[in-house]
Amino acid sequence: MSTLEDLKAKAQAAIDDRAEWLIRNALTILDNPEPGFHEIKTSRFVSEKMSELGIDHESGIAITGLKGVVQGGKPGPTVAIIGELDSLRVLDHPHTDPDTGAAHACGHHCQTPMMLGAAVGLMLPEVLENLAGNIAFIAVPAEEFIDVEYRWGLHQNGTLGLMAGKQEFIRLGAFDDVDMAMIVHTASDSQESTKFSIGGTSNGHVVKFVKFIGKASHAGGSPHLGVNALQAAMVALNALNTQRETFQDQNNIRLHGILTQGGVSVNSIPADVRYEGRVRGRTAEAIADANGKMDNCLRAGALTMGAQVEIVTIPGYLPMKNHQGMMDIFKQNAIEIVGESEITTHPADRNRGGSTDMGDLSQLMPVIHPYTTAATGSGHSVDYVVQDYTQAVVNPAKAMAMTVIDLLYDDGQKAKELIDNHTPLFNKNSYLNFQNSRLTEERYIGE
Ligand SMILES: [Zn+2]
Ligand SMILES: [Zn+2]
Incomplete structure (x- = not known):
């Protein structure tokens, strides 16, 4: 029987041998960005690469997702x-698709190549036969919760239940046979100062899709006959700002959004104004409180103008909970690759402010979500560019492969021990009940 160290060394060497191929795959995805639930080319591309590695897999899970179990x-x-398969939409990023505005400004183009890289190491026959358990290679759609109206449409026509990739994977049962999970996300040198960082948490959130409905009329000739939905939205957004002093720092509330439609013709009083927003916070209770305040503000805007407002609240993400035992293993492997001085361990309550549906999964099973610092610039912005592809793709692939080897070597003792000692907050049913309870629709008539 091969030793643990032998297997890890062989996996690392195999990944190094394919490094150029892995990086080329990341660059191909970078040049073909597609936002959530639109990842048709990306999914096909990753599917081809999984087949090249001999990973039998299902495709089309939650529209574009892939899953192969070895x-x-x-x-x-x-x-x-x-x-994760999806891109953002960021105009004027150096890699923006001019037709769609899509761009990989969060580094997700490196994630499926990392997964493929880990597969290269783990699927060596000598490695695989010494492991007790299975490895699921999963490419998920739609981590960035954008294009809210589009997703709400997919929900309404029955294409989607929950409206983000991992959430919908959970609902569809695609994680039913999975006991623990990991993903590595790129970070920028403006966020992290070492090559790997582990630990910390993220905000949870709910997602808002809001329509202010007024009455059109000639904006010059008869504005008094109209009901101005844009003014209703402006009052609502100003009202929202009045609430900020009521939030407590420790809840880390973030209220933000965009107007996706402000009217149709400049010479007509706007009658249909649309807003997509977010209520983020550290706990479900804090989010629910801030969300209630947001709804009051939205109604206040409608009331002021005598307009109507339709408020859809969509279940968003749960806070991330990194599993300590998995983090410890990942950290030891990351040290072997980049050295101890290049690892940062954040305390469990260090909140990054953003949100991820990996948080949802982390409330169901042991999960880690480390970061690899390989980019410059500011996340989700025009200047977020991955610079160091060895650190973005190759090193995380190695760290994940080695972590899986640690977990499943020796009859899978380590994995079994961590799973047995883990108490998740939710099971699948209670998770789905909780998320479904957060989905609400309201039409308020301001009169
Ligand atoms: Zn992002
Ligand atoms: Zn991301």
């Missing part, structure tokens, strides 16, 4: 390695 030499727990 069995080790003996039965045991299933560990998932996840990559």
Whole structure:
């Protein structure tokens, strides 16, 4: 039987041998950005690469998702390695698709190549036969919760239940056979100062889709006959700002959004104004409180103008909970790759402010979501550019492969121990009940 160290060394060497191929794959995805639930080309591309590596897989899960499960030499727990398929929409990024405005300004183009890289190491016959358990290679759609109206439409026509990739994977049962999971996300040198960082949490959120409905009329000739939905929205957004002093710092509330439609013709009083927004916070209770205040503000805008407002509240993400035992293993492996001085461990309550649906999964099973610092610029912005592709793709692939080997070596003792000692906050049913309870629709008539 090969030693643990042998297997890890062989996996690392195999990943190094394919480094150029992995990086080329990341650059291909970078040049073909597609936002959530539109990742048709990306999904097909990753599917081809999984087939090249001999990973049998399902496709079309939650529209564009992929999943392949590979069995080790003996039965045991299933560990998932996840990559996200989706891009953002960021105009004027150096890699923006001019037709769609889509751009990889969050580094997700590196994630499925990381997953493929881990597969290169783990699927060496000598490695695989020494593992007790399965490895699930999962490419998920739609982590960035954007294009809210589009997703609400997909929900209404029955295409989607929950409206983000991992959430919908959970609902569809695609994580039913998974016991623990990991993903590595790129970070920028403006966010992190070492090559890897682990630990910390993220905000949870709910997502808002809001329509202010007024009455059109000639904006010059007869504005008094109209009901101005844009003015209603302006009052609502100003009212929202009056609430900020009521939020307590420790709840880390973030209220933000965009007007996606402000009217149709400049010479007509706007009658249909649309807003997509977010209520983020550290706990479900704090989010619910801030969300109630947001709804009051939206109604206040409608009331002021005698307009109507339709408010859809969509279940968003849960806070991220990194599993300590998995973090410890990942950290040791990351140290082997980049050295101890290049690892930062954040305390569990260090909140990054943003949100991820990996948080949802982390409330169901042991999960880690480390960061690899490989970009410059500011996340979700025109200047967020991955610079160091070895650190963006190759090193995280190695760290994840080595972590899986640690978990599933020796009859999968380590994985079993961590799973047995873990108490998740939710099971699948209670999670789905909770999320469904957060989905609400309201039409308020301001009169
Ligand atoms: Zn992002
Ligand atoms: Zn991201």
